[in-house]
Amino acid sequence: METLLDEIVAKYNYWIYVVLMMIGFYAMIGKSNLVKKLIGMNIFQTAIILMFISAGVKKGGGIPILDKQAVLERGVEAASIVNPLPHVLMLTAIVVAVSVTGVALAILQRIHGQFGTLEEDEILEKIER
Amino acid sequence: MSFLNLHMYGLTAPLVGAMLLYAAGRLGSRITLPIVFGSLSISLAASVLVFAEVLHVGPFSYTVGNWEPPYGIELVVDHLGALMILLISSVSLAAALSSSRSVAADLHERRRPFFTLYLILIAGLYGLALTGDAFNLYVLLEITSITTYGLIALGRGRAALSSFNYIVMGSIGACFYLLGIGYLYILTGTLNMADLHRIIPLLDGRGAALATAFAFLMVGLWIKMAFFPLHVWLPNAYTDMPDGAAVLIAPLMTKVTIFLMIRVMFSIFSPVYEFIQHMGVQQTIVGVAAVGIVCASAMALGQRDLRRMLAYIIIAEVGYMVGGLWLANAKGMTGAILHIVNDALMTLCLFLAAAAIAHRCGGMEFDRLQGLTRRMPLTMAAFIVGALSMIGVPPTCGFFSKWYLLLGGIEAGQWLYVGALIFSSLVNAVLFFRIIEIAFFPAAAAGDHGGGPQTVREAPQAMLQPLLVSAAALIGVGLATGPIVERVVRFALPVGF
Numbered sequence: 027m028e029t030l031l032d033e034i035v036a037k038y039n040y041w042i043y044v045v046l047m048m049i050g051f052y053a054m055i056g057k058s059n060l061v062k063k064l065i066g067m068n069i070f071q072t073a074i075i076l077m078f079i080s081a082g083v084k085k086g087g088g089i090p091i092l093d094k095q096a097v098l099e100r101g102v103e104a105a106s107i108v109n110p111l112p113h114v115l116m117l118t119a120i121v122v123a124v125s126v127t128g129v130a131l132a133i134l135q136r137i138h139g140q141f142g143t144l145e146e147d148e149i150l151e152k153i154e155r
Numbered sequence: 156m157s158f159l160n161l162h163m164y165g166l167t168a169p170l171v172g173a174m175l176l177y178a179a180g181r182l183g184s185r186i187t188l189p190i191v192f193g194s195l196s197i198s199l200a201a202s203v204l205v206f207a208e209v210l211h212v213g214p215f216s217y218t219v220g221n222w223e224p225p226y227g228i229e230l231v232v233d234h235l236g237a238l239m240i241l242l243i244s245s246v247s248l249a250a251a252l253s254s255s256r257s258v259a260a261d262l263h264e265r266r267r268p269f270f271t272l273y274l275i276l277i278a279g280l281y282g283l284a285l286t287g288d289a290f291n292l293y294v295l296l297e298i299t300s301i302t303t304y305g306l307i308a309l310g311r312g313r314a315a316l317s318s319f320n321y322i323v324m325g326s327i328g329a330c331f332y333l334l335g336i337g338y339l340y341i342l343t344g345t346l347n348m349a350d351l352h353r354i355i356p357l358l359d360g361r362g363a364a365l366a367t368a369f370a371f372l373m374v375g376l377w378i379k380m381a382f383f384p385l386h387v388w389l390p391n392a393y394t395d396m397p398d399g400a401a402v403l404i405a406p407l408m409t410k411v412t413i414f415l416m417i418r419v420m421f422s423i424f425s426p427v428y429e430f431i432q433h434m435g436v437q438q439t440i441v442g443v444a445a446v447g448i449v450c451a452s453a454m455a456l457g458q459r460d461l462r463r464m465l466a467y468i469i470i471a472e473v474g475y476m477v478g479g480l481w482l483a484n485a486k487g488m489t490g491a492i493l494h495i496v497n498d499a500l501m502t503l504c505l506f507l508a509a510a511a512i513a514h515r516c517g518g519m520e521f522d523r524l525q526g527l528t529r530r531m532p533l534t535m536a537a538f539i540v541g542a543l544s545m546i547g548v549p550p551t552c553g554f555f556s557k558w559y560l561l562l563g564g565i566e567a568g569q570w571l572y573v574g575a576l577i578f579s580s581l582v583n584a585v586l587f588f589r590i591i592e593i594a595f596f597p598a599a600a601a602g603d604h605g606g607g608p609q610t611v612r613e614a615p616q617a618m619l620q621p622l623l624v625s626a627a628a629l630i631g632v633g634l635a636t637g638p639i640v641e642r643v644v645r646f647a648l649p650v651g652f
Binding site for chain 1: 334
């Protein structure tokens with residue numbers, strides 16, 4: 027029991043991302059309101075972004091902007107700077123998430139205009155009729 | 156212009172075309188089609204030249220912007236990639252010809268945004284076939300998906316709802332893929348496929364994390380390709396989208412995703428990892444594929460709408476290819492890779508025929524098809540060729556890839572999979588002969604439907620020509636199976652097969 031607790035405390039950032047992901051997943055699958063589904067999708071994507079970012083953290087690491095003179099003299103100390111690549115990847119992932127959200131919102135607007143509601147069961151009822 | 160950057164012209168032509176179309180399209184709708192056909196022709200010409208180059212000289216790689224891999228994004232043009240870009244550009248040109256006509260009828264005032272999305276989708280697919288970078292693959296996958304969401308939502312009726320459900324499922328798939336990439340990056344510190352391929356065997360003792368990454372990548376791609384039981388989004392989305400979009404999306408999207416699975420399995424991971432270090436997995440996946448083939452075929456039997464039936468057949472075909480790849484022998488993999496090409500062409504042929512029928516009859520319910528062989532003889536002839544290929548009758552190409560898959564299944568002793576293939580072929584025979592029977596006999600009570608079958612004429616030239624070409628290609632590719640396997644597919648198999 028204690029080892030499990032230690033494990034959770036030591037890697038709490040990953041546990042937070044798993045919990046967030048599950049919340050998002052539940053909203054996407056379990057909710058019948060389409061806007062709630064979309065919000066669940068955003069939580070899901072945010073969880074993954076947090077995972078990447080927390081993987082890039084270094085204790086005591088500074089920003090990865092280097093002084094050319096210092097690097098030429100002493101070389102790069104990898105421990106003193108944070109790896110910028112996960113952040114750059116997540117910038118791209120955020121752009122993707124924003125565009126998907128934008129397209130989804132536009133489509134929701136069309137659904138609302140067409141059926142007058144955003145509850146999935148009500149829409150399906152109207153289609154049946 | 157050297158051969159080394161020819162594929163870049165093929166990739167950028169649709170992309171530049173899309174921007175040009177959206178910006179200049181305001182001037183008038185007359186320049187829409189010349190831009191579309193111009194950029195797709197450039198793309199096709201470049202693909203043909205690149206394909207010939209790869210056949211003669213062999214695979215090559217290209218570093219975009221001269222940023223050296225593993226830090227920069229590398230484009231890899233190998234035999235399989237060259238085959239895919241040839242397939243993508245030829246299918247998209249044929250589909251665009253037909254779309255130009257059905258879009259003019261269905262979505263006249265929204266033609267410009269339609270073709271803008273269409274060209275971006277093609278550029279995205281083209282990029283997917285070439286990229287050698289795992290994260291770049293994610294971005295391109297989302298470019299193709301987002302444009303597909305938009306194209307589906309342009310349809311009528313419940314299209315917007317189908318599109319939204321596809322967005323939810325597609326985003327889960329893409330997020331799983333991204334998560335898998337994250338695990339791989341944490342383990343290896345690189346995103347370049349060749350670099351990953353080199354480092355992964357060195358990661359002794361990290362088996363659990365690596366297996367998690369692999370599982371996330373696979374499940375993500377399976378959602379995107381609608382592998383049973385993750386297929387629920389596909390039938391509605393493919394039934395409701397506009398005809399002009401269906402002829403492009405149905406042949407290419409699932410097939411390109413299967414190509415991506417090959418990339419993940421053999422270019423990032425290796426056959427040793429999948430088939431030797433994790434023996435039990437392979438059995439399970441082939442079993443699921445067999446169940447998926449049977450279920451999807453059975454569900455196709457229950458449909459009363461031509462396009463919905465074809466959508467279920469696509470799900471069964473995905474099962475063919477995933478199962479074939481996981482058979483883990485040379486025959487099964489050859490069959491699966493061959494089936495990517497063949498299934499794209501068969502689906503193209505059938506969906507072009509369906510679009511032509513919908514254009515003339517106003518819908519695709521089976522009742523509307525009565526007496527069509529007399530009204531639209533050429534369309535139905537091409538449809539029958541496509542149907543025979545789906546069933547697997549020689550000399551159409553569907554027979555040859557199915558033959559390889561069957562031989563592979565027998566060699567691997569996967570009798571469930573072999574049984575599922577045979578069952579699905581029989582079901583396809585029932586499905587298509589039912590339609591052919593309906594089409595051969597004239598309506599019992601003609602004039603039941605508004606503008607009934609009496610007024611139906613042969614499809615317009617713009618829809619008929621690509622249809623006939625694709626039907627001819629089915630037989631041509633079937634007869635050329637030997638050289639294709641010998642000169643292309645053999646090199647696409649992973650080392651050791």
